[in-house]
Structure formats: C-alpha cells, structure tokens
Amino acid sequence: MSARLDVELVRRGLARSRAHAARLVAEGRVRVAATPARRPSAAVGPEEVLEVVADTEDPGYASRAAHKLDVALESFVAHGVSPAGRRCLDVGASTGGFTDVLLRRGAAHVVAVDVGHDQMVPRLRADARVEVREGVNARSLRAGDVDPAPDLVVGDLSFISLRLVLGALLDVCAPGADLVLLVKPQFEVGRERLGPQGVVRDPELWRRAVADVCADAAARGATVRDVQVSALPGVHGNVEFVLLLRAPGPPVTTGPSPAADVTGDAGTPTSPVPGMIEAAVAAAREGSRDVGHGRPRRARATVSRAGRS
Known part of the structure; x- marks a missing residue:
C-alpha cells in the first residue's frame, strides 16, 4: 500500500x-x-x-538554516557582536539551528521560542543552557516574559511579516541589545507579488521589503547597524537578508553604529542605511554568495533506506 x-x-x-x-x-x-x-x-x-x-563536511548543525546565522555572526564581529557569555533569545527556533550556533559560539543561555511543538533536536533540548518554550507566538512576547531580559536576539521567522513582530522583540529584550534577524521578502511584499512557488524574483521588491523593515525598526527607536544578503537562500531559492539592529538604550556592544533614519526624502540622504540596503540587494542580484541552488558547495554523501523494515 x-x-x-x-x-x-x-x-x-x-x-x-x-x-x-x-x-x-x-x-x-x-x-x-x-x-x-x-x-x-x-x-x-x-x-x-x-x-x-x-x-559529509557538514559540522552537524541542527538545521541547514544554522549556516545563515553562522556566516552573519562572523561578519558582525566587526560590530563587536558575539554570543559569547550572553543571554540569548531565539525566535522561530524550530529544530534549533540558530540555537546550535549560539551555543557553539559560547552563549551562556538561550531561550528558544517557537509556535510549534516537538521540533527541537534532542541534544539541544537536553542541554542545560537551553530553555525551550513551545507553542509561543513571538508576536505575543511582552516585557518581562523572558527574565533576565536577553541582550542578543536572533530570529528566523516564516509566514509572518517581521514588521508585525519587531515591537514584541524590542519590548522583551534588554536595553541596547543586539538583534540579528532574517528578512524574508516573500513574507513582506504581499501574496499578489509572489511568483511561482512563492518566490520573489524582482530586486526592487527585495529592496522595498528590507527598507520597510528598517523603517519600522527606526520608527521604534532601534538603530540599523548592518544589512547583508543571507549566505544561503531560502527554500525554492528565495533571496533572504540579514538585519543587524541595536535596541534603544545604552549599547551592549561596541563597534560601528550608523544612524537609523531611513525615512528622509529620497533626494536628501540622511543615513548610510539606504546604501547598505542597495549594496545587499546588489550582492543578491549578482549572485556573489558562495552557494549553488540553495546549498553550500560541499562534497555530499547519500543516506538511503529500502522500503521494508
């Protein structure tokens, strides 16, 4: 059968x-x-x-998505951002790819939040540094829900606009916390602009999606510190971007921190943020990431099992 x-x-x-x-x-x-x-x-x-x-060369992360955060954090070292010794919040934790990266980079504690259940891999669920909170919508988080407040927030959310979640994330984190968040244009531009298989291929839509999230973050008092194209695309080849924000308040980390005013007239640039966005979109358009069809270029092995057990 x-x-x-x-x-x-x-x-x-x-x-x-x-x-x-x-x-x-x-x-x-x-x-x-x-x-x-x-x-x-x-x-x-x-x-x-x-x-x-x-x-065969996979470091054994809990998910493919872990590579996105790993590469981003390596780049954000220039901004003084490191998980080492920090209290972290992972929203959209799923199987734990981002949590895995945080722990390997020395995080003191990770609260892993996901709306689903029974997804976190057993080795991470059993780790004393990890607190798994299942059935929790990140949009519902409020100040005090995570105590002590995290000073580093990472997020890989799907099927919801990041603009609907930013307010909650900024409420729950510590003053001056760093936020490393994936921006997925397919969940920002509206269904009517999606192509076949839900893929957004228009670079102008990529730019608009990232700019809208940056503008929302700035309106909430956050500082946009960096914008990069993700090291790996999403499923079906969707281009994704990584946003580095600083929450309002005294900074937890040091390093370059440009002003976050992205709401000025297009003809009167008041911030380097639009330039960051354009550079990230250009990198995505030119395919400058070292990936092929959504996977790192590595040797691969095949695991197989015949039907009857």
Whole structure:
C-alpha cells in the first residue's frame, strides 16, 4: 500500500517529523528511486528506495538554516557582536539551528521560542543552557516574559511579516541589545507579488521589503547597524537578508553604529542605511554568495533506506 512521501520518510527514520521531511524535499535533498522528489505529498510504495542527500563536511548543525546565522555572526564581529557569555533569545527556533550556533559560539543561555511543538533536536533540548518554550507566538512576547531580559536576539521567522513582530522583540529584550534577524521578502511584499512557488524574483521588491523593515525598526527607536544578503537562500531559492539592529538604550556592544533614519526624502540622504540596503540587494542580484541552488558547495554523501523494515 502506498503512503505519502513525508510520512514514509518519518517511518523509515530518514526525517524527524513531517515538517522536517517537507524541508528536505524543498531543499532538493530527497530522491525516490534515484529521481529527485518534488512534493512531500507524493505517493510512494513500501518497496521504493528513498534517499536523503547528506553533507559529509557538514559540522552537524541542527538545521541547514544554522549556516545563515553562522556566516552573519562572523561578519558582525566587526560590530563587536558575539554570543559569547550572553543571554540569548531565539525566535522561530524550530529544530534549533540558530540555537546550535549560539551555543557553539559560547552563549551562556538561550531561550528558544517557537509556535510549534516537538521540533527541537534532542541534544539541544537536553542541554542545560537551553530553555525551550513551545507553542509561543513571538508576536505575543511582552516585557518581562523572558527574565533576565536577553541582550542578543536572533530570529528566523516564516509566514509572518517581521514588521508585525519587531515591537514584541524590542519590548522583551534588554536595553541596547543586539538583534540579528532574517528578512524574508516573500513574507513582506504581499501574496499578489509572489511568483511561482512563492518566490520573489524582482530586486526592487527585495529592496522595498528590507527598507520597510528598517523603517519600522527606526520608527521604534532601534538603530540599523548592518544589512547583508543571507549566505544561503531560502527554500525554492528565495533571496533572504540579514538585519543587524541595536535596541534603544545604552549599547551592549561596541563597534560601528550608523544612524537609523531611513525615512528622509529620497533626494536628501540622511543615513548610510539606504546604501547598505542597495549594496545587499546588489550582492543578491549578482549572485556573489558562495552557494549553488540553495546549498553550500560541499562534497555530499547519500543516506538511503529500502522500503521494508
């Protein structure tokens, strides 16, 4: 009897959950009888060979998304930003990719928040430095919900505009905290502007999405410190950006911190932020990231299991 591909991947132990299976399919890492799978809902038979492509050089992060934060933090060292010894908040934690990076870079404590349940990988859930809060919408966070207040916030949120969450994140964090957040244009520009498979391909829409988030952050008193294109695209090749903000208040870290006024007239530039945005969009357009089709260029190995167990 046939079953859904995502269900069968979980049954055979090739995926932790159906959501994880769907991500593997979206990343092009699943093969059915040596043919790349395209839909997690595809029907597969019990005797069909399923394969999941794995990176032999992968450092073993809890998720692919971890590489996005790892590369961003390496770059943000120039701004004095490091997780070492800090109280951190990870919103949209999912399986724990960002939490994993924070711990490996010396974070003292991480509160991992996600609206879902049972996604965090066991080794991170069991880590004494990690506090997992499931079934929590980041938009509902308020001052005092995380005590002591985090001085570093990281976020990888989907299916919601970052502008709807920024207020809550700035409320819950410590004064002067650093925020490293992914901006995903596909969740900022509106459904009517999405292309096939929900992909945003127009660089002007990328620019507008990032500029709108920066303007909202500035209106809430935050400082825009840097804007970069993500080291990896999202599923289906969506371009993403990484935003470094400083919350209002005395700074926790030192380093370059340009003014965050992005609301001035286009003809009277008052801030370097528009230039940061343009540079990030140009980098995305030129494909200057060292990735191919959403995966780092590494040697890969294949894990496979035949149907019957």
